Amino acid sequence: MPPIRSLAAALAIVLVPALRAGPGEVAPPDSAGFSTARLARIDTALQGYVDRGEVAGVVGLLARHGRIAYHKSFGYRDRESQSPMSEDVIFRIASMTKPIASVAAMMLWEEGRFQLRDPISKFLPEFSRMEVALPVEPKDRARGPYTTVRARNRITVQQLLTHTAGLANPYRGVTRELYNELRAKRDPGGTVADYVAELAKLPLNFEPGEHWEYGPATDVVGRLVEVLSGMTLDQFLRERIFEPLGMRDTHFYLPRAKLPRFAALYRPDGDGRAELQEKADENSRWVREPHVYFSGAGGLVSTTSDYFRFHQMMLNGGELDGVRILGPRTVRLMTVSHTGDRPVWLRGDGFGFGLGYSVKTDLGQSATPSAEGTYGWGGAYCTIFWVDPTDQLIGILMAQIRPYTHLNIRSDFQTLAYQALVD
Numbered sequence: 001m002p003p004i005r006s007l008a009a010a011l012a013i014v015l016v017p018a019l020r021a022g023p024g025e026v027a028p029p030d031s032a033g034f035s036t037a038r039l040a041r042i043d044t045a046l047q048g049y050v051d052r053g054e055v056a057g058v059v060g061l062l063a064r065h066g067r068i069a070y071h072k073s074f075g076y077r078d079r080e081s082q083s084p085m086s087e088d089v090i091f092r093i094a095s096m097t098k099p100i101a102s103v104a105a106m107m108l109w110e111e112g113r114f115q116l117r118d119p120i121s122k123f124l125p126e127f128s129r130m131e132v133a134l135p136v137e138p139k140d141r142a143r144g145p146y147t148t149v150r151a152r153n154r155i156t157v158q159q160l161l162t163h164t165a166g167l168a169n170p171y172r173g174v175t176r177e178l179y180n181e182l183r184a185k186r187d188p189g190g191t192v193a194d195y196v197a198e199l200a201k202l203p204l205n206f207e208p209g210e211h212w213e214y215g216p217a218t219d220v221v222g223r224l225v226e227v228l229s230g231m232t233l234d235q236f237l238r239e240r241i242f243e244p245l246g247m248r249d250t251h252f253y254l255p256r257a258k259l260p261r262f263a264a265l266y267r268p269d270g271d272g273r274a275e276l277q278e279k280a281d282e283n284s285r286w287v288r289e290p291h292v293y294f295s296g297a298g299g300l301v302s303t304t305s306d307y308f309r310f311h312q313m314m315l316n317g318g319e320l321d322g323v324r325i326l327g328p329r330t331v332r333l334m335t336v337s338h339t340g341d342r343p344v345w346l347r348g349d350g351f352g353f354g355l356g357y358s359v360k361t362d363l364g365q366s367a368t369p370s371a372e373g374t375y376g377w378g379g380a381y382c383t384i385f386w387v388d389p390t391d392q393l394i395g396i397l398m399a400q401i402r403p404y405t406h407l408n409i410r411s412d413f414q415t416l417a418y419q420a421l422v423d
Helices: 007-015 036-051 094-110 138-143 157-162 176-184 190-199 217-229 233-246 255-259 305-317 328-334 408-419
Strands: 056-066 067-078 132-136 145-150 265-268 275-279 352-353 358-360 374-378 382-390 393-398
Touching: 036 056, 036 408, 056 094, 056 305, 067 190, 067 265, 094 157, 094 217, 094 275, 094 305, 094 374, 094 382, 132 408, 138 265, 176 190, 190 217, 190 393, 217 233, 217 352, 233 305, 305 382, 358 382
Parallel strands: none
Antiparallel strands: 056 067, 056 393, 132 145, 265 275, 352 358, 358 374, 374 382, 382 393
16 A cells, blocks of 8 residues: 655644634635636536535535635525525534544543553443354354354454444444344433443444444444543533634534524435425424434534634644644544555545544545545535645535435535646
């Protein structure tokens, strides 16, 4: 495998000064190395998705060297009420919660609360005696789809953060049905502690560390943060990350006063056009009581501006506007691949996985234009972000439709962002 990142790129988070526009301001594109004419291609593409009815609305943001050079909205926040999309609309960001929860854990790592190779059972004893599910031969299926053996190794914190722990999940493995039953039976008034205790009773899909498998691991990370800090994940994120960074619109549950800025959620109909799935009102699960389940894997709502602030902090080596969240070397550790040659199937060839982030390891194999060492992730409701330390570029796109795999809107946005970068 080629080197993941050159020394120059690795040091860029520390050595490149941030040239910031003020809050909410958009700098002239040419001051950040963008062609204004080429950025217009993004307008055409995103408006096209709206005009074809494939999404109701979308917001895109590009920032370079700390300067927001592109921040535009298209379509509707709520198409049924004809409420226009705007740059301050609040979106369900789903799995884009994972990097934030992972940063919370690494803040505690910096305080000496754990080591990455510590077994999680040291802090969460419900994971002390794990079993691994093994598929059975077709002739033995009458006994069930799998048998179990005792796990040889204990799950580590590093394996949680890299999705190599082997936990049951809704996507793959012989325990998928068991996991989906667990999720379906979850008590609406239950906590993540309750959920994690039940998850620990399910057999693993494989021996910890053997494979990469996406799943609920970051909910366990969030529970670990609660146990180590003595705070709920909501309280920890609010007091230690959101308030210090000025992320005023990022919440586990949206305050009712902000409902006029909440985006409706859509799904594709039989023709691939967006139809309403959930109204942006007080009945949404991101608004209604009880406010007790704080999912590190996918529970947050946020804006493009707030999410930019969080990842400008990461790109700066853990600091923003005089507030330090992490040390630069912790950022470096989080944003290199920890998964070796284990396939990260959700991203495809050319990608590995770090501590809460996918990481590009091979430019050519990836077939995407960002540099090696770029880190990012996406969300189930058609949101995505990436951070490119080589080009000092942050890209964020937010729409609200699930599923979205019939659309190329996320990859189109990234491609058009890089073709507009001309310096």
